[in-house]
Amino acid sequence: MASMFEIYQQHADKYNELVDAEDHQGNLTRCLLELTDWTGKSVLEAGVGTGRVTTIYAKRPARIVCLDQSGHMIDSARTRLAHYAEKLTFHQADNTHLPTLGFKCDIFVEGWSWGHSIVGSGDPVETTTETLLDGVRRNTTHNAEVIIIETLGTNVHQPEAPHRQLQEFYNVLEDRYNLRKLVVSTDYAFENPSRAANVLGFFFGEEMKEEIIGSGITVVPEFTGVWYGRMPET
Numbered sequence: 001m002a003s004m005f006e007i008y009q010q011h012a013d014k015y016n017e018l019v020d021a022e023d024h025q026g027n028l029t030r031c032l033l034e035l036t037d038w039t040g041k042s043v044l045e046a047g048v049g050t051g052r053v054t055t056i057y058a059k060r061p062a063r064i065v066c067l068d069q070s071g072h073m074i075d076s077a078r079t080r081l082a083h084y085a086e087k088l089t090f091h092q093a094d095n096t097h098l099p100t101l102g103f104k105c106d107i108f109v110e111g112w113s114w115g116h117s118i119v120g121s122g123d124p125v126e127t128t129t130e131t132l133l134d135g136v137r138r139n140t141t142h143n144a145e146v147i148i149i150e151t152l153g154t155n156v157h158q159p160e161a162p163h164r165q166l167q168e169f170y171n172v173l174e175d176r177y178n179l180r181k182l183v184v185s186t187d188y189a190f191e192n193p194s195r196a197a198n199v200l201g202f203f204f205g206e207e208m209k210e211e212i213i214g215s216g217i218t219v220v221p222e223f224t225g226v227w228y229g230r231m232p233e234t
Contacts, residue, residue, distance in 0.1 A: 012050050012076035017199050019052040024189035028149070028224060029056050031184050035228055036107060036145050044105040044139055046095050047113020051077035053149065057109075058084045065101060065139075068113075069094045096121070096128070098135030104144075108136045108231070111149040118169045125168040126176070133177070133232060144231040148173065152183060152223035155200070155208055159183045159223035170225065177232035181225055188220040196220055 023029065032053075038060035048054055048066040050073055058064065064087055068074050074090050081088060093099050095110075095117040114132055121128040136146065150166065152159035161167035173179045190196035193216045200220060201209025212220060 009070055009072050012073055014199075014202055015073070016050050016052075016076065016080075018188075018203055019050065021188045021190055021196075021199065022052075022222065023184075023186040023224075024219070025185070025187065027184050028186050028226075031182060031226055032056050032109075032147065035147060035226070038107065041106040042103065043107045043109065044101075044136070046093075046098065046108070046110040046136075047116075048077050048090075049073050049111070049113070051080040053109065053111040054081055058087075061107075062087060063105075064088050065105060066090045067093045067095075067098060096131050096135065098139065101139045104141045105139055106141055107145045107147070108140055109147040109149070112151060114148060115150045115163075115166050115169065119163055119165050125165055126172050129169060129172050129177075137231060140231055142231070146179065146227075146229060146231050148179065148227040150225050150227070152225045154188075154204060154222045155211060155220050156223065157221060159225070170227070173227045177229075179227040179229040179232070181227050184224045184226055186222045186224040188222060190218050190220070193218055 038057045041061045042063040043061045044065045045054055046067045048068045054064065054066065058081060066077060066088060069092065071092050074092060078090065091099055095114060117132060118125055118128050151162060153162050161170055174181060190199065193212060196218055197209045197212040200212060
């Protein structure tokens, strides 16, 4: 099992194998397109990775600023999103140290990225959350729309935060910042159990790999949380 740092620095190809199999029913796509009108807006996306979330909405906004701490992932995103190159700007930046742009964006979105910052920070969850949001505030309009996409478990049958700090993070988003939550089924679909086990095992470890082999499934259940609302005040 590769570490997340190794994956983001060296394995964009493996990451694409994972996300290309995710949400085979298009539930997250429908959710994001129904949550807000992206048309003509300026969008700030943090933790863009290889552009998996960006592809959902990319044809609608006038401008998209894509941020990620990994130049390796950004290179892959440039390729995936080449059709939209004229409206895209890329910056290499950590979630907790976002650059200050020369303009304000109307929408902020992140997918499966802030959770890593929360767990890896070493600071109290509420402190790290405020740091993350402060970087967004500097770069968005007053009352901008915020969409935060994070995990509620992979290869599970009920939605639940897979880490204590993540549950605390989700509670802070809801209780302190008044963001609303949607639970979305984003199951993975593969051509055979072996493929499912190998792809998911690379990211989530041998135990999950063995579980998938033992069950013989080709559709692996996953739940994703979407927290959304207006940009919280300090």
